[in-house]
Amino acid sequence: xxxxxxxxxxxxxxxxxxxxxxxxxxxxxxxxxxxxxxxxxxxxxxxxxxxxxxxxxxxxxxxxxxxxxxxxxxxxxxxxxxxxxxxxxxxxxxxxxxxxxxxxxxxxxxxxxxxxxxxxxxxxxxxxxxxxxxxxxxxxxxxxxxxxxxxxxxxxxxxxxxxxxxxxxxxxxxxxxxxxxxxxxxxxxxxxxxxxxxxxxxxxxxxxxxxxxxxxxxxxxxxxxxxxxxxxxxxxxxxxxxxxxxxxxxxxxxxxxxxxxxxxxxxxxxxxxxxxxxxxxxxxxxxxxxxxxxxxxxxxxxxxxxxxxxxxxxxxxxxxxxxxxxxxxxxxxxxxxxxxxxxxxxxxxxx
Amino acid sequence: xxxxxxxxxxxxxxxxxxxxxxxxxxxxxxxxxxxxxxxxxxxxxxxxxxxxxxxxxxxxxxxxxxxxxxxxxxxxxxxxxxxxxxxxxxxxxxxxxxxxxxxxxxxxxxxxxxxxxxxxxxxxxxxxxxxxxxxxxxxxxxxxxxxxxxxxxxxxxxxxxxxxxxxxxxxxxxxxxxxxxxxxxxxxxxxxxxxxxxxxxxxxxxxxxxxxxxxxxxxxxxxxxxxxxxxxxxx
Numbered sequence: 001x002x003x004x005x006x007x008x009x010x011x012x013x014x015x016x017x018x019x020x021x022x023x024x025x026x027x028x029x030x031x032x033x034x035x036x037x038x039x040x041x042x043x044x045x046x047x048x049x050x051x052x053x054x055x056x057x058x059x060x061x062x063x064x065x066x067x068x069x070x071x072x073x074x075x076x077x078x079x080x081x082x083x084x085x086x087x088x089x090x091x092x093x094x095x096x097x098x099x100x101x102x103x104x105x106x107x108x109x110x111x112x113x114x115x116x117x118x119x120x121x122x123x124x125x126x127x128x129x130x131x132x133x134x135x136x137x138x139x140x141x142x143x144x145x146x147x148x149x150x151x152x153x154x155x156x157x158x159x160x161x162x163x164x165x166x167x168x169x170x171x172x173x174x175x176x177x178x179x180x181x182x183x184x185x186x187x188x189x190x191x192x193x194x195x196x197x198x199x200x201x202x203x204x205x206x207x208x209x210x211x212x213x214x215x216x217x218x219x220x221x222x223x224x225x226x227x228x229x230x231x232x233x234x235x236x237x238x239x240x241x242x243x244x245x246x247x248x249x250x251x252x253x254x255x256x257x258x259x260x261x262x263x264x265x266x267x268x269x270x271x272x273x274x275x276x277x278x279x280x281x282x283x284x285x286x287x288x289x290x291x292x293x294x295x296x297x298x299x300x301x302x303x304x305x306x307x308x309x310x311x312x313x314x315x316x317x318x319x320x321x322x323x324x325x326x327x328x329x330x331x332x333x334x335x336x337x338x339x340x341x342x343x344x345x346x347x348x349x350x351x
Numbered sequence: 352x353x354x355x356x357x358x359x360x361x362x363x364x365x366x367x368x369x370x371x372x373x374x375x376x377x378x379x380x381x382x383x384x385x386x387x388x389x390x391x392x393x394x395x396x397x398x399x400x401x402x403x404x405x406x407x408x409x410x411x412x413x414x415x416x417x418x419x420x421x422x423x424x425x426x427x428x429x430x431x432x433x434x435x436x437x438x439x440x441x442x443x444x445x446x447x448x449x450x451x452x453x454x455x456x457x458x459x460x461x462x463x464x465x466x467x468x469x470x471x472x473x474x475x476x477x478x479x480x481x482x483x484x485x486x487x488x489x490x491x492x493x494x495x496x497x498x499x500x501x502x503x504x505x506x507x508x509x510x511x512x513x514x515x516x517x518x519x520x521x522x523x524x525x526x527x528x529x530x531x532x533x534x535x536x537x538x539x540x541x542x543x544x545x546x547x548x549x550x551x552x553x554x555x556x557x558x559x560x561x562x563x564x565x566x567x568x569x570x571x572x573x574x575x576x577x578x579x580x581x582x583x584x585x586x
Contacts, residue, residue, distance in 0.1 A: 118436065183475060222477055291477065
């Protein structure tokens with residue numbers, strides 16, 4: 001059977017692809033960022049954002065304008081767009097969207113589990129959950145008494161159920177540190193997402209698989225870096241590495257043995273993609289950190305995703321780029337409101 | 352406040368001795384209190400200087416900490432709910448100790464760490480470095496805050512103590528001592544006057560006695576003269 005996606009992609013998904021490309025065209029450009037950086041107060045920022053696609057999204061806000069209000073409104077806008085895409089999608093694009101929301105769902109579930117375990121009121125936490133990670137059983141979390149109840153009654157209906165089964169058996173749910181749980185869930189999620197994209201084949205696989213491989217390797221590096229000096233053992237660390245990246249299996253084994261940054265760098269030098277990234281990392285406080293370099297690389301890959309047509313990667317790329325833009329705007333707004341302009345140019349430029 | 356009053360006491364030499372002793376006592380007391388007040392003022396000024404320095408430093412440190420929070424949020428996303436959720440026991444605690452300055456006890460706060468860092472693995476997947484920096488900055492801010500708290504309580508306590516001591520010094524200097532001195536002056540004048548009275552009385556008595564003596568001698572002579580005549584008549 002012909003694999004040509006261009007033959008029948010537009011039947012189901014053409015409208016949405018056109019829409020998302022239109023949205024992508026309205027991302028902030030370098031000129032917009034230069035204007036924002038020159039603002040003196042948050043009011044100026046609001047005026048500048050009115051000329052962009054954001055329009056009057058802050059029109060209903062009362063004084064004084066704070067950075068958190070800007071953040072909330074931007075997130076609401078992103079959610080509106082995302083929900084629109086999702087509601088108009090057909091299979092298998094809707095499964096793709098579900099996979100995308102799984103990462104937010106994982107964060108929300110961890111929050112809710114924590115709240116339920118500590119017998120805190122769940123209502124306040126519901127407000128703080130990420131809107132893209134909503135699932136229908138969220139309010140039902142507080143009826144669960146123990147974590148295994150939680151799992152059997154609530155989580156088994158959500159798309160997260162298979163990830164939980166990978167991570168653990170029922171009786172270890174109590175003692176497991178929340179952070180380890182979060183990272184294990186994310187690892188299974190990433191691997192499942194990767195398999196889905198790969199099985200779909202076609203242009204989607206060509207675009208999404210490198211992005212997801214990079215995400216997996218990036219997580220491995222960052223987890224290693226952040227676990228230096230903590231009480232996380234090497235074996236525990238190894239169980240958190242997602243296996244769908246380029247580093248699997250030798251690189252991950254080497255990383256698990258690494259004890260400091262230089263050993264990590266040596267592991268990275270075996271791989272052609274990561275060697276230049278590590279070389280771009282500055283020393284100490286002056287240059288870029290490893291995380292900044294990774295962010296830039298991710299943004300580059302997402303922008304390149306738009307160069308090809310007829311695949312689902314555009315939706316993923318758009319969401320990630322929009323989130324990065326939100327982070328940039330919040331960063332610039334914080335620098336302005338705290339009058340700390342030395343690092344105001346450390347946002348990640350997108351276009 | 353200062354009237355023309357003096358202590359009501361019967362003026363006598365004994366009273367004078369007693370008053371002199373009291374005056375001496377009051378003067379010694381005043382000098383001691385002045386020394387205490389000086390010591391307290393010295394410490395007060397030192398604390399004031401330190402408070403100014405600490406507050407300036409505080410401004411910088413808080414600014415740095417707030418900015419590192421923004422940096423951490425940029426890289427790690429929103430971790431505030433996770434952090435708030437996992438709060439159970441305090442890691443940094445305060446002990447209150449006492450410090451003594453010229454008799455005034457001042458509270459001093461000292462912080463100590465207890466327990467392990469329960470947020471070690473937060474931000475494991477992203478932003479861990481920024482979170483570590485954030486924790487360090489805010490820890491520094493908390494330490495400074497504790498120091499500032501002890502300085503400010505000492506400041507307030509010392510202020511009270513200095514006011515009280517100064518009030519006492521002034522009271523002794525402008526009320527007690529003048530009163531004793533006035534009493535002393537009064538006793539002395541009374542005693543002098545009494546002496547003068549005594550002297551005058553004595554003098555008057557001596558005069559009277561002299562007059563009496565002259566009179567009685569004159570009488571005697573008259574009687575003798577009359578007696579001789581009588582004696583001569585009989586013969």
